[in-house]
Amino acid sequence: MNKIDSVEIHTEKQRTEDDKKYKEQIKTTQQKFAALNQLVLRDLNNDRNTPSFFLYTKDEINTYLSNPYRYQAQLRNAVIYMYSASSHFRRIIQxxxxxxDLSYIVSPYNVDISSMSDTKKIKKNYTKILHTLDGFNIKSSFDTILTVCLREDVFYGTMRVAKDNIMIQQLPSDYCDIASIQDGVLDVSFNFQYFDSRSELLPLYPVEFTTKYNLYKQDTTQYKWQLLDAPTSFAIKCNKDILSYPVPPFVGLLRELYEVEDYKQLNLTQTEIENYALLVMKLLMNDDGSFPMDYEMAKDIWRNLDSVLPNEVGSVLTPMPVEKISFNHANTSDVDNVADAENHLFTAAGVSSLLFNNAKASSNALLLSIKADQAITYGIVLSIEKMLNRYIHTLSHGKMFKISFLDVSRFNRKEAGDSYLKACQYGLPMVSYYCASQGLNQSDIDSMHFLENSIMGIPDKFVPLSSSATQSTKAADSNGEAGAPTKDLGEISDNGEIAQERDEE
Structure with a gap:
C-alpha cells in the first residue's frame, strides 16, 4: 500500500467518524427538543407528595374570611375542594x-407605516409571529389560566419554550407571590424552599429553577425568595385592585354552599316525617277496670302486627281508642327552602339563576346579564394579552406586532360577527376581525384561501344555495317563506317572544 492509499483510507475513516458524531449530535438535539415538547407533571414511580384537601366547617370558613391575608392558603384549598365537590360552584366557574372564546388578531405595533418599505421582510416576520402564537395553542390551553384565576384569583406560570410549541407550566401557588409589575404584567417570586423536600421534582422545571436553587443552597436566608425571569414567568390575577394577597373571586359563596346542603338535609328529614305513620292498638277495659282479654295474649297479637309493618309505620299497645296518626304535608310549610337557597347562591355569585334553572326566562334580561358577566372574564383576558405582548416583543420577529383579543364569546358571536361584517362593507380594514370572531385564525386565512380556491376550486364548482337573495318574491311565496326574517334573541321584545312561542304551538 502506497502513501496516497494510506491517506485516502485515513480520510475515509475520519469522514465516517465525523458522520457518526454528527448523527449523534442530531439525535441528542432531537431528544432535547422532545423533552421540551413533553411537559412531565410528576414522576408516578417516585411521587411522595399527594395533594390533600379538607371539607372545612362553616365556622372555619367564617374565621378564614375574617382575615383573608393570614388564611389565604386555607381559602385557596377550600375553593379547590368546593370546585371538585360542588356541581353548583363548578358550573359557576365554568x-x-x-x-x-379567546379569539385574537395580530396587527402592526409602534411602527411608522411610511417607513415600512421592505414588505417581504414584514410578511416574513408576520408569518413567524403567527406561528409563534399558534405554538401556544391559545384556545385549547389558556382555559386553564382562566379557570384558576376565577377559582383561586391568581395563576402563577412559567413558559417551556420548544421549537414548535410553547407550553405553560403552572407553579405551586403556596410557594409563589407577586413581587413586581413590569410592562403591565405581574412578575413572580418563587420560594425555593419548595424543593428541599421535593428535590426529585427539580428536573421537571426549567433550567432556571436548578440554577437558582443551587444559589439558594449557598445562602438559604438571602435567596429563599427569588424573582423568576421575565417574560417567561408571569402571574395573571383576577382581582387586580388587590395585589398584596389573593382573594378568590367567589369565596363568598362558600357559606351559601353550606346552606344549600343544610336545607337539603332538612328537606330529607321533613320528607321522612311526612311518610311516617303510627298505629295505636286499643286494649279494652271493663267497668270495674279489668281487662276482658288476657294481657299476654294481647301482647302476642300486638307483636304479630308490629312484625309485619314497614319501617315507615310504627305501632303501640294502649287501652285508648285505635286511630291513625299521619304527619302529612298539610301541617308543614309549602316553601321550597332548597330552591330558595340555590337562588340565593347564584344571586350571591352575581349571576342570574335563569342561566342554570330556566323557569321564568326573559331573553333580553338574560342577555344583558350575560354581557355584564362577560366583562369580568374579559378583564382577565386583557391581562393575558399583556403577558403575550410582553413575550413577543422580546423576539426579533415580533417587535413590530401585537396581539389583541376580541370581546367575543359563544353568546355574542353572531352580534359581533354582524358588526365586523358591516364595518367591512363600509370599507374598514376589519376582515381579520370578522374571521377571528367566526373562529378562523389569521394563520388559517391564507392557507384556507389557497386550499379552497387553488387546490379544490370551490368557487368554480359550488353554486350558491337558494335563499331570499337568489329567489324571486313569487318563488318565496310558493314555498311559504315570504316575509321578514325571524328575529333572534336580543332583537325582539318580551311580548314578541311570547307571540313567537304561541305561533310555534
Missing amino acids: YFVGLT
Missing part, C-alpha cells in the same frame, strides 16, 4: 370561563 360559566365565566366560557364567556370568551
